[in-house]
Structures are given as structure tokens and as C-alpha cells.
Amino acid sequence: MSFIPYEDVPLYLALDGQDGEYIFAESASLSVNQSMSPVRQLDDNILQICAYGDGSSMSYSSTTFSPNTPRTVVLGPSGGPPRPLATSIYRIAQGTKITFPNNKVLYFTDEIFPDGHNFIVKLEAKDGSVTLTEEEAQNGYFVPEYQYVTSSAIVGSLSVNFYINEGNLPNFFNITGLALDDTFPPINDQKVTGFLGDFAFHNAYLTNFQFGISPNSLFQASASFDLYGNLTKDESLTANYYSSELYAQQSIPHGQTSQVLGASSIGMEHVTSLSYSISVSRNPAYEAPTCSTINDNVGLFPKRVSRGPTTITMSLEAEGINPDLLAEGFNGQKTQVSVDVKDLNYENFEDNSAGLLQTFSCNGVVSDQALSVSSQGYLNGSVTLTQNIQ
Numbered sequence: 299m300s301f302i303p304y305e306d307v308p309l310y311l312a313l314d315g316q317d318g319e320y321i322f323a324e325s326a327s328l329s330v331n332q333s334m335s336p337v338r339q340l341d342d343n344i345l346q347i348c349a350y351g352d353g354s355s356m357s358y359s360s361t362t363f364s365p366n367t368p369r370t371v372v373l374g375p376s377g378g379p380p381r382p383l384a385t386s387i388y389r390i391a392q393g394t395k396i397t398f399p400n401n402k403v404l405y406f407t408d409e410i411f412p413d414g415h416n417f418i419v420k421l422e423a424k425d426g427s428v429t430l431t432e433e434e435a436q437n438g439y440f441v442p443e444y445q446y447v448t449s450s451a452i453v454g455s456l457s458v459n460f461y462i463n464e465g466n467l468p469n470f471f472n473i474t475g476l477a478l479d480d481t482f483p484p485i486n487d488q489k490v491t492g493f494l495g496d497f498a499f500h501n502a503y504l505t506n507f508q509f510g511i512s513p514n515s516l517f518q519a520s521a522s523f524d525l526y527g528n529l530t531k532d533e534s535l536t537a538n539y540y541s542s543e544l545y546a547q548q549s550i551p552h553g554q555t556s557q558v559l560g561a562s563s564i565g566m567e568h569v570t571s572l573s574y575s576i577s578v579s580r581n582p583a584y585e586a587p588t589c590s591t592i593n594d595n596v597g598l599f600p601k602r603v604s605r606g607p608t609t610i611t612m613s614l615e616a617e618g619i620n621p622d623l624l625a626e627g628f629n630g631q632k633t634q635v636s637v638d639v640k641d642l643n644y645e646n647f648e649d650n651s652a653g654l655l656q657t658f659s660c661n662g663v664v665s666d667q668a669l670s671v672s673s674q675g676y677l678n679g680s681v682t683l684t685q686n687i688q
Contacts, residue, residue, distance in 0.1 A: 328456050451598055605688070
């Protein structure tokens, strides 16, 4: 038994058709789910015997099943007409037990995949002779393997906790278009491709991106993607990881030099922490299968995935709040707060020397505010801003 260690499981992301980046991830997970429901028909696991033999006579007459001696029976209600096994059943395994009243038991002799024409089957006894009365023969109970059908599309998810850097900020984590002033169209709806270890995905769409800043520390971000389509396995992906030119030093942001701009407009001075998040709903559009495409997985994967309502949320903590935030009345207090994400900006040193990496803004309204204080602490204010897009 062998296990692949963390350092040998790279995560790579790229906008469709463009060069990508390896993600400096602390953890990552990938999952796929599909809701399934059994196809059931009324009493499809109740076995009724209307006659014995080849069905030339529908008059029921009791017969005895000897141990390990198959006998042919006709299925259906007493007196006929014959009724086949239900096609909601996928398979009846050889040796499947049928329980009749009064502790009488028979077994299917053969494996059966019902196709709508299974009027006649073979049954046998095992532990002793069995004779069924006409009433008993109408009430056999067995447990088959049922057909299943999807009740929803195949949807996966990719979640990652990582360190943002100068390589990955401007592209696949920009779902609002606000981070890049010179990008057209301003809203990024491109799908993301990539791989986790040896498993590649080809249709990922960002649904959530968030990070937090505190003084004098590196800060992490987290992101979630919806995945559609199949995964593919390619062992060369991991093999090429360390030799790739993309596996290179990137500048990582730090709380010591990053700046919050505009917080004074809501009465907040000396911001001690900030959290920023963008969430977007994704709306997959599916094509209805036809008779000619029903076996081509049409309808299981979306033909298109569009972007729905998008919400930016910024929460700040500082030493106070603005007591007049309700002065704007029913329309709320509007304001704009930005955060300049910077690295340590070392001089004459290659690592962490890029300076400003990215600016994130929230141009919205105050949706929540609070004041708190505790023993041996300080008066602490918190404010949350919300901006809705589209």
C-alpha cells in the first residue's frame, strides 16, 4: 500500500485556452456527486405464479418443488393473463430468494435481466420440498436490483485554501471584472481548467473567493468552484510538476504593508482586520435529450453555464464606528472602501518585492455594524459593507 504525499499533489488552474499557474495551496479537495433515484413500479417485487409448465393451460394446480430441481412457471395473476417481470428491475441474481406465506421459500434458478418479455422463469427449492397453494403462489416476495435514473445533473466541486500571489490574482479569481480596469468584457465568465494531482478537470466555474487580512502576518485565501463534465487521469501531469517553468517563486501579500482606504468615511480608524469575499451563483443550462441523443449523455452536462447574482462583502474591525450611519434613511449609508494588497516590498531582494499586487474594492452600503468591549480589552467596532452586482 502506498500513499501520495501532499508535496507530490500539485494544483494547477488556467482560464480556458490560456496559460495557467500552480496554486500555492495548503489544502485542496475535489468531489463529484449525482443524485440517483430507483425506478419503481407498484408491486414490482411481488411474484405471482398463475400456472406451471409452458403456459399451455392457465388452470392452477398445486405442484411440488423438489430440492435442486428447477421447474418452469408462468408469471401472472391466478387464472391469467400472464404478466412479465417489471422492467423497473435491472437484474435478478441467480439464487435470489422468494419468500411465500407460511415460511415457504423458492429460488430463481437463472440470472435474469428483465426486458418486458419474461413471462416464464425457472424456480427451485433448496432445503426441502415445497408445495404452494393457489393463494400462496400469488404472494411471493423477493428483492431484486432496481434500475436507477438520475434526478439531477452530475456536479462536482473544487475547494482550495491557498496563498494568493502575483501570478494568480489577476485571472481566474477575478469573477467581477472589478480587479482589472483594462479588461473587456469587464465580467469574466470563462471556464477554468486544471488538475489536482493526476486528475484533470475541464469545466470549472468560480463560485466563491475570500480572504482576510490582519497586521504583521501572511494571509490565506479560499476559493470554491463548481465542476461539470468528466475527470480524466494523466500520470504525466505530476511527473512534469517540478520541471515546469511555472513552478517558480511568486510574491505573496502581507498584512504589514497592505492598506485599507476609505474606512474613515464610516467612522473607522486604525483598522485591525479585514475580510473580503465575492460569491456568485452559477446557472447551468441543459439541453433536453431526444430519442437520437438519449444515449450520448445529453442532458447530464450543461451546454452553457452563465453567471447569476454576484455579491461582494467586506467586513472591517477597528476602534469605532460612525454613529450617524442611519442618517441616509431607508436607502442606507453608501460608501466605498478599498484594500491595496501588497507584499513586503523588500529592496534589492527578489522575493516579495513586487509592491502593490492588487486592489479590491467594495462600493456598496453598510449592512451591519456592532460595538463590543470585554474585560482587559478595548472598545471594538465592526462594520460590514455589501455590494450587489447584476
